[in-house]
Amino acid sequence: MADKKITLELMKLYQTYADRLTISANLSSILHRARDIKASGNEIEIAVRSMLSELLPLKYKISNGHIIDQDLNVSKQYDLIISEHIDHNPIAHFNDTTELFFYESIYLTGEIKATWNLKNLEDSMASIADLKNRLVRKGIDSKTLISGNQEVQLDVELTKNPIRNPLFNFAFAIKEDSDFHKFKNLYKLDHTLKFQPNITVILNRGIFVLVNKEDLQHNKLTVQLYPEYVTDLSSVEWKFIDCSQGGRNLAYLLFCISQHLNNVILEKPPYLKYSASLLDLDTESLLDLNEL
Numbered sequence: 561m562a563d564k565k566i567t568l569e570l571m572k573l574y575q576t577y578a579d580r581l582t583i584s585a586n587l588s589s590i591l592h593r594a595r596d597i598k599a600s601g602n603e604i605e606i607a608v609r610s611m612l613s614e615l616l617p618l619k620y621k622i623s624n625g626h627i628i629d630q631d632l633n634v635s636k637q638y639d640l641i642i643s644e645h646i647d648h649n650p651i652a653h654f655n656d657t658t659e660l661f662f663y664e665s666i667y668l669t670g671e672i673k674a675t676w677n678l679k680n681l682e683d684s685m686a687s688i689a690d691l692k693n694r695l696v697r698k699g700i701d702s703k704t705l706i707s708g709n710q711e712v713q714l715d716v717e718l719t720k721n722p723i724r725n726p727l728f729n730f731a732f733a734i735k736e737d738s739d740f741h742k743f744k745n746l747y748k749l750d751h752t753l754k755f756q757p758n759i760t761v762i763l764n765r766g767i768f769v770l771v772n773k774e775d776l777q778h779n780k781l782t783v784q785l786y787p788e789y790v791t792d793l794s795s796v797e798w799k800f801i802d803c804s805q806g807g808r809n810l811a812y813l814l815f816c817i818s819q820h821l822n823n824v825i826l827e828k829p830p831y832l833k834y835s836a837s838l839l840d841l842d843t844e845s846l847l848d849l850n851e852l
Contacts, residue, residue: 561604562741563804565639565649569618569642570811571805571807571808572807573807573808573810574807574808574811575806575807577611577615577807577810578763578806578807578809578810579806580606580607580611580700581607581611581734581763581806581810582734582763582764582806583606584603584604584606585604585670585674585734585735587603588600588603588604588674589674591603592815598849600674604672604673604674604814604838605624605639605640605672608639608640608670608672608732609622609623609624609640610650612640612642612817613686615622615814616817616818616821617644617844618645619644619645619646620642620643620644620645620667620821621641621643621644621645621650621660622641622642623640623641623642623643623650623657623661624637624639624640624641624657624658624659625637625638625641625650625654625658625659625661625745626636626638626658626659626660627641627660627661627662627666627669627691627695628651628660628661628662628663628695628698628838629663629697630663630696630697630830630833630837631693631696631837632834632837632838633694633695633696634660635687635690635691635694636687636690636691637658637672638669638670638687639670639672640669640670640672641659641661641666641668641669641670642664642666642667642668642669642670642817642821643661643665643666644667644826647828648662648665648828648829659689662825662829662834663695663696663697663829664698664826664828664829664830665696665770665826665829666727666811666826667727667728667820667824667826668727668728668729668730668817668820668821669691669727669728669729669730669793670729670730670731670732670758671683671684671687671729671730671731671732671757671823672732672733673731673732673733673734674733674734674735674739675733675734675735675736676731676735676736676737676760676762677736677737677739678737678739678743678745678746679743679792680731680733681731681743681746681760682746682762684729684757684758685746685752685755685757686755687848688755688756688757691727691753692702692755692788693725695778697725698827699722699723699725700724700725700825700826700827701713701723701724702717702718702719702721702722702723702724703715703716703717703718703826704718704719704724706827707824709828719823720785720789721786722787722789723825724824724825725824725826725827726783726786726788726824727784727827727844728758728817728820728824729757729816730757730758730760730761730813730816731757731758731759731760731761732760732761732763733754733760733761733762733763734763734764734801734815735761735762735764735765736762740765741836743768744798747768749793749796749798750793753770753787753788753793754787754788755788756787757769757817758784758786758787758816758820759785759813761809761812761813761836762809763806764804764806764808765802765803765809766800766801766802766803766804766809767800767801767803767809767812768798768800768801769783769797769798769799769800769801769814770784770787770790770798771783771784771786771796771797771798771799772784772795772796773794773795773797774795775798776797776799784796785816785819786833793800796822
């Protein structure tokens with residue numbers, strides 16, 4: 561008698577994670593109606609961070625807080641930050657779990673909401689624009705390979721992106737607002753493309769993605785995961801994957817995050833440059849030893 565084939569019902573597995581997030585959203589609604597707005601928002605954020613902590617390798621730190629660059633510019637607060645966890649600790653940790661991170665150690669940021677509406681999309685775009693326009697970190701050339709503390713320059717491109725350390729920004733919500741049909745007014749193909757979330761997932765409704773138009777005409781779905789690097793705007797268009805199965809939507813988000821984490825490399829923060837900005841030294845503050 562032939563052995564019975566055993567397969568894993570993967571979508572049912574991811575649906576259980578989606579159901580857990582939906583339960584957290586229901587608890588959040590109870591807190592919101594009790595006018596505990598802060599606890600209401602924290603409920604879903606903590607649930608998403610906890611889920612990612614369970615599913616991603618220990619080399620990644622799942623947290624929330626702010627990012628700073630070498631000039632000590634500080635970002636807004638992010639609901640979710642994934643940073644390198646083996647070689648770098650956060651700059652600071654506060655009692656409410658907020659943490660500060662070196663920009664060089666950041667893989668991605670996320671916005672987490674109970675309901676996705678126009679204001680949340682506008683706020684998310686403003687946050688991404690502020691981070692990309694005001695904070696600076698060195699881009700790692702697409703031909704660079706990092707081994708230990710050494711950078712090796714190859715003669716081939718290792719990524720289709722111009723750099724190997726792009727920042728990934730995603731947005732996640734449990735459900736959509738009643739003004740859902742108006743989102744098309746903000747998902748544009750112009751200079752704001754680089755400030756759009758790389759992917760927006762509404763757990764119980766679907767996914768906003770940027771796709772290749774020519775491939776779509778041949779019934780092939782090719783998602784442009786990094787909108788900011790699209791040079792020919794006529795070659796892409798925004799689409800909404802209409803899917804009410806939360807497990808599938810969540811799985812897609814997790815796979816996109818994993819793809820990004822596996823492809824990106826990061827450099828160590830230049831600690832001396834950070835310390836120079838922190839001390840803000842100038843020649844007038846220097847004393848000859850005889851003056852001590």
